[in-house]
Amino acid sequence: MSRRIALPLSAGLLFAGVAPVSAQAEFQACLSGLRSTITAQGVSASTFDQATRGLQPDMKVIDSLNDQPEFKTPIWDYLSALVDDERIADGRAMLRQWSQALSVAESRYGVDRHVIVAVWGVESDFGRAIGKRPLVQSLATLSCYGRRQGYFRGELAATMKILDRGDVAADHLTGSWAGAFGHTQFMPSTFLRLAVDLDGDGRRDVVDSIPDALGSTANFLHKAGWTQGMTWGFEVKLPPGFNTALAGRTKKRPMAAWEHLGVRRADGRAMPGGSAGLILPAGPNGPAFLVTRNFDAIYGYNAAESYALAIAHLSDRLKGAGPFVTPWPTNDRGLSRAERRELQALLTRKGYDVGQPDGAIGNKTREAIADFQVRNGMQRNGRASGSVLDALRAGR
Structure with missing residues (x-):
């Protein structure tokens, strides 16, 4: 459940679509303070003024700040949507289409091209979902309201520096509610540190240049400690009575x-050299994985093990590997994006x-599922699952 944070009264009115004079004055006063701080970092006043002229806060981003699905969605639902047949097929097509840029990125930074493409697929569905929120508006709102204002003020300053340098066109600088943008969803400060000009046009543009986005992702993983030729890890089988501590x-x-402890690779192959940690994303009864430092590098992109596992697994599937050997410990399977679309279409017919x-499961879909479950004597949880889809298919 989303937890609303305490805001000033004027900010609360903005949630209801009201923009009183006091709220406007409050936001403008905040922007004025940000202007002084950011221009002191070398950003031109004209860049700041042009980017914030007539700007209004977008208070919807505050709710998003407290609702991150990586930490709430069951792992089998999370992976079912991120690593499905569509994304595997699309990823293989991208490997062919952008083979030249990937070859350059792979040779320059030593990062496996399948992992680079997997990041691209998970982050933006290969550029189809890069986000439509204006970065300046989102980050200015997060800089003035809610928690972590200091962090977001740094990202707003980085955004202004990107605009000042002209790497990305101002009207193309849109992204997620939190400010991540481009094909592989860099935060502005990460862009300043790690974005590269792979296509050689003199600009680092992760929005309109796919080669730049792929090269920048490879550079990120390289700087995060990726070791060329090392696996990210693999699924394993645990012996009976294994000490999960x-x-x-x-x-x-x-x-x-x-x-020596009885852990074996699920595919029956011999153990490689090196060292690894053991992760049990669904507990001892679900799939288990030994993960290396390369998994840690992926984890650095977005600090959630479910996220890193999605990229790691997708990269393996792009190479031709199959699904996990051990099933998830649930009797109600997760749905692919195609199945989620089918579920939504069947709900619409009802x-x-x-x-x-x-295929995106939002509040309207969850509420509809919950109502359908109650009407059909099912457990009410609003979850888009195999049991709900099967019941809809059966015409219940």
Whole structure:
């Protein structure tokens, strides 16, 4: 459940679509203070003024600040939507289409091209979902309201520096509610540190240049510690009675030590050299994985193990590997994006307003599912799952 944070009364009125004079004055006063701080960092006043002229806060980003699905969605739902047949097919097409740029990125930074493309697929569905919120508006709002204002003020300053340098066109600088933008969703400060000009046009543009986005992602992973030729990890089988207290991404030990404890690769292959930590994303009854420092590099892109596992698994699927050997510990499977669209279409036929069937499970879809579950004697949880889809298909 989303937890609303305490805001000034005038900010609360903005949630209801009201913009009283006091709220406007409050936001403008905040912007004035930000202007002084950011121009003191070398950003031209004209750049700041042009970017903020007539700017109004977008208070919807405050709710988003407290609702991050990586930490709430069951792992089997999360991965079912991120690593499905559509994304695997699209990823293989991208590997072919952008092979030249990927070759340059791979040779320059030593990062496996399949991992680069997997990041691209998970972050923006290969550029289809890069975000439509103006970065300046989102980051200015987050800089003036809510928690972590200091962090977002740094990102707003970085955005202004990007505009000042002209790397990305101002009207193309849109992204997520939190300010991530481009094909592989860099935060502005990350862009300033790690974006590269792979296509050689003199600009670092992760929005309109796919080669720049791919090269920048490779550089990020390289700087995060990616080791060329090393696996990210692999699925394993645990022996009966295994001590799960040994699990933990950072509790690394030699592969030979894991083997001595009875841990075996799920595919039956021999253990490689090096060291790894053991992760159990769904507990001891679900799939288990030994993960290396390369998994940690992926984790650095977005600090959630579910996220890193999605990229790691997608990269393997792009190479031709199959699904995990051990099933997830649930009797109600997660749905692919195609199945989610089908579920939404079937709900629409029953008279529910879920919006356009796009596979994205929002509040309208969850509320419709919850109502359908109650009417059909099912557990009410609003979850888009196999049992709900099966019931809809059966015409219940």
